[in-house]
Amino acid sequence: MLDATASHSPKACARNIRQVPGRALPTTTGQRIVAEFARRTDTRYGNRPTMKDVAARAGVGLKTVSRVVNGEPGVTPDTERRVQEAIEALGFRRNDSARVLRKGRTASIGLVLEDLADPFYGPLSRAVEEVARAHGALLINGSSAEDPDREQELVLALCARRVDGLIVIPAGHDHRYLEPEIKAGVATVFVDRPAGRIDADVVLSDSFGGAREGVAHLIAHGHRRIGFIGDQPRIHTAVERLRGYRAAMEDAGLPVDERWVSLGSTDPARVTAAAEEMLSGPEPVTAVFAGNNRVTVTAVRLLAGRDVPVALVGFDDIELADLLGITVIAQDAAALGRTAAERLFRRLDGVSEAPAQVELTTKLLARGSGEVPPPGA
């Protein structure tokens, strides 16, 4: 029996939404309920047994239960067995909130990044998680969406949860709001971009050097008019990479026409417009340096459709870039995450050194697109 609303919706019909008899659930497009189970009953929600309950059932004291749960010594095998049975029977699970309150440490760290859906941050986050796991800590993720206010909101929420440490990929430029937190003992490491107006550990890729190398690579292959398309100028890496571009051009004694340079959103439409601009006119660029993975993707799409081949080097590696023959400056996202997390945990382990800035080197991967010579060469 179809739900009336659903059956009258052409969209729903077209996509063959079925519902089993019973409660009508709001379905979004393309969603189909294929089975329902028996209704759950007898649930006394939110009423978990505590150590006190376990103690009562096992006929022992509260502290003895605590000892068993934490594997502390000084409990007779027989007593331990009784306690274990009671735990089993009641389905007891220690409440870590209370534990945290008492002990002061949460065994969790926070990671604030730009967007977890970006293929650059997935591996970074995973690397952080692995290090955290090795130290017995859980990871709380948050995406700032490149919004400084949201970054701050997230960071402070994590501090309120009393994470032991923080790893932040900054969206904003002023992190003084973190000063009281850091003073209070929240270890903090910034990644990918430096912290703003605050002394803290920073782990970066060498954006300047990488971009310089990439552009020099294009110059070495004969290009003299090279375009640069980067992310928004308030993002540190975007500016550094542009600086690398300019340095390489200057190293080679090449002039830079400002129409070849474009910093702005990585939105495909914007990138396309910028590229079209620098590829038109009497003196078009013969090569493009793409400032990050999203720009590279758009550039590849765009350049693939052109008659005159345009050389391309991109910052950041991309999946399948080898098959497409895209030359890139690769940075190791996982290494960034790992390095930052290791630094963080060394701090948590009590190592107290001055905050430092660490840079990881990048690597040029020549795959074809960067070795295309300029037309007529």
Add this chain to the structure above:
Amino acid sequence: MLDATASHSPKACARNIRQVPGRALPTTTGQRIVAEFARRTDTRYGNRPTMKDVAARAGVGLKTVSRVVNGEPGVTPDTERRVQEAIEALGFRRNDSARVLRKGRTASIGLVLEDLADPFYGPLSRAVEEVARAHGALLINGSSAEDPDREQELVLALCARRVDGLIVIPAGHDHRYLEPEIKAGVATVFVDRPAGRIDADVVLSDSFGGAREGVAHLIAHGHRRIGFIGDQPRIHTAVERLRGYRAAMEDAGLPVDERWVSLGSTDPARVTAAAEEMLSGPEPVTAVFAGNNRVTVTAVRLLAGRDVPVALVGFDDIELADLLGITVIAQDAAALGRTAAERLFRRLDGVSEAPAQVELTTKLLARGSGEVPPPGA
């Protein structure tokens, strides 16, 4: 002045590791310390002000501070100002651990998935995060690495933290260990694969239907010998997709040679071996259906180097697949996450319905590789 160890390491020299004078930090490959800041002093770590401190400073009662912090009514503007000033001055931040202990809700949910570095799970996780954010909750991530024990360990750790809800992409097949948790009120939704031996909400992609459609597509283009390379047989989606493959073959009245079918790890070596196997011999397959994104990537690499074109359809979309002309069965990872999270929060909002299984439809994206006709056709 170089650290002795570093300067004697050829690798380090080659990669130009420099260190500023001062504390020698253990550096990993390609890591360079480019700056150090002044040593921090005067830190009384782990000694944060409490509401009591704020109250004392503001000359009010403890509860009044609580009221201000939580925006509760019943505080004179003047009193509120005094309290705010004290909060400001002391750098007070509410301890949510204590709050959680008192209130019983953590405003956080847990997400256990396979691997955050997998491009399929990044968008899924992000989608969950967005829904969580809309409900004022934080997200704790964990990667099970496809290991049932690790999954259980993670899930129980999250339960111990008293997350309000759980979203799990199962690695194991038996989730009875979750029964006490669910009974105790931890809302749980499974995604991508069904829960094992337990009644719970499940949100899936239509793996069976998707694979069937993909294979039918190959058959429609003239293929009669089609290979299937999938993930390990203990993974539900792998089995479902294989089932879809068999159904499509049967629909068309085509026999299936078991040498064309391979379930196993997605390790490139294994996939390559399996593909080589089914592409050799007197009656090689003329088309391959790849069971997930990792298999597809390996298959593309492998097939790109062959003389005789082999048709390919892959399950899961991949970045740049459009440029490479790879035909895929796309599932919407973000929609999976969003749907699951929305279901979860409806439960948390007190809606009590029977657990249900929801399926999202997939979409065939024809881009070329799946439309290659068999040789001689």
Add this chain to the structure above:
DNA sequence: TAGGCCCTGGACAACGTTGTCAGGGGAATG
């Protein structure tokens, strides 16, 4: 002017756990 009501503020207990400390009982020793 007296009574009552509302508004503000604070004292206190409770959330579930862990650290401290002290008591009791059994074994070993004089």
Add this chain to the structure above:
DNA sequence: CATTCCCCTGACAACGTTGTCCAGGGCCTA
């Protein structure tokens, strides 16, 4: 047999917050 010592166990306070409840004071009304 008495004493000492050690091992096991449990009572109690404390972690920092919020919910409950009550007191005091100001204002309005009869």
